[in-house]
Amino acid sequence: MMMGLGSVEIALAFWLSIGSAVLCVVYGIVNWNNKGAEPGKAVPEEDA
Amino acid sequence: MEGKILGILVYLVGIFYLGYKAWKVTRKPTDYMLAGRQMSPFVLAMSYGATFVSTSAIIGFGGVSGMFGMSMLWLTFLTIFVGVFLAMVVFGKRTRRMGLALNCQTFPELLGRRYRSKFIQQFSGVLIFLFMPVYAAAVLIGICRMLEVAFPMVSYGAWLLVVTALVAMYVVTGGLRAVMYTDAFQGSIMAVMMLILIVTTYTLLGGVGDAHQALTDMAALVPEKLTAGGMNGWTQGPDIKSPIGLTIYTTLVYGVGLGVLAQPQLAVRYMTVPSDRELNRAVAIGGIFILLLTGVAFVVGALSNVVFYERFGEIAITTAGGNFDRIIPMYIDRIMPGWFSGLFLVAMFAAAMSTMSSQYHVSGTSLARDFLEQHVSIGNGGSSMKLNQLGVIIAVFATLVWAWVLPGNIIARATAFFFGLCAASFLPIYLLGLYWKGMTKIAAKVSMVGGFAASMFWLLFVHLQESAAIGLCQALTGQSSLAAGGEQGSWLWLMQWVDPNVVALPVSMALAVGVSLATRRMESKHLDLCWDGLC
Numbered sequence: 001m002m003m004g005l006g007s008v009e010i011a012l013a014f015w016l017s018i019g020s021a022v023l024c025v026v027y028g029i030v031n032w033n034n035k036g037a038e039p040g041k042a043v044p045e046e047d048a
Numbered sequence: 049m050e051g052k053i054l055g056i057l058v059y060l061v062g063i064f065y066l067g068y069k070a071w072k073v074t075r076k077p078t079d080y081m082l083a084g085r086q087m088s089p090f091v092l093a094m095s096y097g098a099t100f101v102s103t104s105a106i107i108g109f110g111g112v113s114g115m116f117g118m119s120m121l122w123l124t125f126l127t128i129f130v131g132v133f134l135a136m137v138v139f140g141k142r143t144r145r146m147g148l149a150l151n152c153q154t155f156p157e158l159l160g161r162r163y164r165s166k167f168i169q170q171f172s173g174v175l176i177f178l179f180m181p182v183y184a185a186a187v188l189i190g191i192c193r194m195l196e197v198a199f200p201m202v203s204y205g206a207w208l209l210v211v212t213a214l215v216a217m218y219v220v221t222g223g224l225r226a227v228m229y230t231d232a233f234q235g236s237i238m239a240v241m242m243l244i245l246i247v248t249t250y251t252l253l254g255g256v257g258d259a260h261q262a263l264t265d266m267a268a269l270v271p272e273k274l275t276a277g278g279m280n281g282w283t284q285g286p287d288i289k290s291p292i293g294l295t296i297y298t299t300l301v302y303g304v305g306l307g308v309l310a311q312p313q314l315a316v317r318y319m320t321v322p323s324d325r326e327l328n329r330a331v332a333i334g335g336i337f338i339l340l341l342t343g344v345a346f347v348v349g350a351l352s353n354v355v356f357y358e359r360f361g362e363i364a365i366t367t368a369g370g371n372f373d374r375i376i377p378m379y380i381d382r383i384m385p386g387w388f389s390g391l392f393l394v395a396m397f398a399a400a401m402s403t404m405s406s407q408y409h410v411s412g413t414s415l416a417r418d419f420l421e422q423h424v425s426i427g428n429g430g431s432s433m434k435l436n437q438l439g440v441i442i443a444v445f446a447t448l449v450w451a452w453v454l455p456g457n458i459i460a461r462a463t464a465f466f467f468g469l470c471a472a473s474f475l476p477i478y479l480l481g482l483y484w485k486g487m488t489k490i491a492a493k494v495s496m497v498g499g500f501a502a503s504m505f506w507l508l509f510v511h512l513q514e515s516a517a518i519g520l521c522q523a524l525t526g527q528s529s530l531a532a533g534g535e536q537g538s539w540l541w542l543m544q545w546v547d548p549n550v551v552a553l554p555v556s557m558a559l560a561v562g563v564s565l566a567t568r569r570m571e572s573k574h575l576d577l578c579w580d581g582l583c
Contacts, residue, residue: 004260005118006267006283013121020129021339027133028332036141036324037581038148 052198052390059237059394060214063230063401067218070226080223080433081153081413087228087320089329095228095402096317096330097337098235100131100308102403103190103396104183104463106242106345111372112300113349114364114379116274117282118263119296120346126305127342132334135309140318140327142482142582147319149580155312155410156418158319159474162481162578163492164570166422171496172474173418176312177411179469181443184407185450186462188212191400192451194377198393208451215401216444219408220437224320227405234398239337241388241395242344248384249348252355262354269353269363282350291545298547299464307467307549310474313410345376352379359383408447412440464547465507465514472499472552476560484564485575491563499556506548 005011074080087095113120143158150161156176160169192207202210218226253259260283267281278290286293308314321327352364352375359382360367367382368374380392416439421432454462476495480487507514508521509530515521516528527533534540 004257004262004264004283006264006281007285009285010118010121010283013118013125016125017121017128017339017343020125020133021335024128024133024335025332027137028329028335031328031331032325034325034328037145038323 049199051387052393055390055394056397059397062233063214063218066229066233067222067226070218070222070229074221074223074225077433077436078153079225080436081417082316083223083225083228083320085148085320085322087317087326089321089326090333091228091232092317092321092326093330093333093337094235095231095406096136096314097132097334097341098231098238098399098402099313099317099406100127100311100403101238101338101341101399102187102463103194103400104187104403105342106238106396106399107190107194107376108186108373108463109300109342110345110349111368111375112296113346114352114368114375115372116279116286116292116296117284118346118350119285120300120349121343122297122301123305124339124342124346126301127308128335128338130305131308132331132338135314136318136327136331136334139309139315139479139482141324143315143318144321144324144327145581146482146578149577152319154413154417155315155474156414158315159477159481159492159496160418163477163487163489164574165489165493168477168489168492168496169418170422172312173414175469175473175500176414177419177439177443177446179466180313180407180411180414181446181450182454182462183466184404184411184443184447185454187400187403187407188447188451189454190373191397193373194393194396197377197381198389205452208448211397211400211404212444212448215404216408216441219405219412220440220444223433223436224316224409227409228317228320230405231402234402235337237398238395238402239340241392242340244388245348245380245384245392246340246344248388249351249355252383253351259351259354263351266353266357266363269357271363271365282353289539289542291542294542294545294547298545298550299468303464303468303471303547303549306475306553307464307471310470310478311467312414312470312474313406315478316410348379349376352376352383355379355383404447408440408443411443411446412436412438415439415442468547468549468552469500469503471549472503472556474499475553476557480560480564485579486564486569487560488564488567488570490567491560494563495556495560498559499552502555503548503552506551510543511546511548512544 002011005014078084109120147158152158152161156169156172159172160166188211192204192211195207196204218230250256250259253262264283270279270281278287278292280286286296356362356364356367364375365372368378380389413436416436420435473496477492508518509515512529522528529544531540531543
């Protein structure tokens with residue numbers, strides 16, 4: 001688990017970096033075709 | 049040399065082909081500002097990543113990692129988890145939907161319309177226009193220094209002009225569509241090069257575990273000055289309560305890692321896709337892409353110490369003559385095969401151009417759309433492409449001026465500075481504006497101005513690196529930092545190395561929540577419009 005790194009703090013950062021990339025891939029695949037909701041178009045008013 | 053020139057020429061042909069393709073279909077302001085809201089997930093992910101990660105991250109932060117070690121991997125983790133996952137899932141989807149519901153074309157416009165405030169739009173626009181060129185200049189400096197080493201017959205000053213002209217040409221004419229098409233091409237080149245770089249480096253050092261172990265075993269070689277500053281080794285974290293520890297964790301990791309969420313040039317990209325589907329797919333592509341870019345740069349930066357020590361008997365920062373911005377270029381030049389150094393140069397050129405193009409675009413449109421257009425009347429009541437093009441040209445010149453006057457060793461610092469300023473000014477009102485109907489217009493104004501003021505106060509009077517360089521604190525109080533008078537080793541004394549954002553972001557957030565609770569809610573009709581399509 002340490003992969004030759006000198007402290008748990010750095011090894012954790014190393015694995016979290018890889019883990020978060022894996023999370024992104026899994027999320028992307030699970031929601032691959034999810035288009036979500038679409039708002040209607042409107043032009044808002046503005047104040048100063 | 050011929051290989052390098054040929055590589056760059058082929059690359060430029062690709063860039064100008066894509067720029068031309070984009071220009072041909074850029075006819076309306078929405079094309080120029082938001083790429084017609086029709087970008088694909090691949091283009092979005094690569095453009096987002098390539099804009100986010102520039103030479104600043106690869107050369108500048110890779111160099112920081114070469115000097116201070118792998119604690120920079122915490123920034124890699126945050127760039128992926130916060131910068132891609134949370135950014136696209138938590139911020140991106142709502143930004144896209146609210147941006148569409150309110151018919152927004154820029155990030156300041158989104159804030160302005162969410163709070164029905166021209167002041168917010170104009171203040172944000174001016175702030176982005178004034179400070180983005182500093183960040184862009186750091187990127188420009190990085191690539192020009194690299195080109196100067198690769199082609200010594202052309203001076204640094206000449207490179208500044210050439211690179212500026214090349215990027216400006218397609219940004220001014222093709223707008224965000226040209227920026228994003230070229231970003232995707234540039235990002236692909238960067239990803240391939242970084243993959244080759246990490247595989248070669250680990251192979252050279254006998255594999256992942258052996259490479260790390262060799263670096264761990266070099267802890268005794270850390271220069272005395274760095275040990276005194278709190279560094280323990282290249283694979284050990286620094287002491288938190290030390291100048292180096294505080295700089296790495298508060299400025300580089302916290303400041304940049306969270307600052308990414310409120311970057312206008314990134315936030316505007318959420319509004320360039322037709323549905324959430326593109327954002328979902330972009331999460332998958334972006335996660336891998338950012339790992340390849342920042343992860344590789346920081347690991348290779350640190351491991352360069354082992355390679356340099358084995359080959360030349362000295363650590364990276366010594367080989368680089370004390371300038372950490374030179375560590376990665378020296379590593380590529382001296383260690384990697386000749387064919388790679390030529391192609392890597394192209395990749396760095398791509399990294400710089402992809403970030404700069406977005407910076408020019410967002411800075412110029414902030415000036416034109418969010419400030420000038422609020423004061424001049426546009427014929428059809430809409431947006432003017434010509435005015436936005438003029439804004440981009442002004443931003444290009446502002447960047448060039450900054451690049452001329454900023455000192456060396458500035459790349460990572462200028463990036464952190466801009467990220468920090470954006471986070472303190474925009475993050476609370478952006479986040480709460482997307483999720484909390486109780487957030488009020490007055491609270492948004494107070495939070496934005498308060499966060500900006502707190503950040504600037506800390507920069508001018510406490511954070512040593514800027515306060516000493518600017519000199520206002522010295523002139524008014526006789527000390528380079530208000531914290532310099534504290535007892536050495538005490539927390540007061542250590543404040544000199546605490547990033548402005550550690551103080552400014554909580555101040556800004558507290559103001560946003562506190563003032564909202566004390567002021568009148570916004571009209572429910574307006575909130576219903578903002579929340580159209582949101583749960």
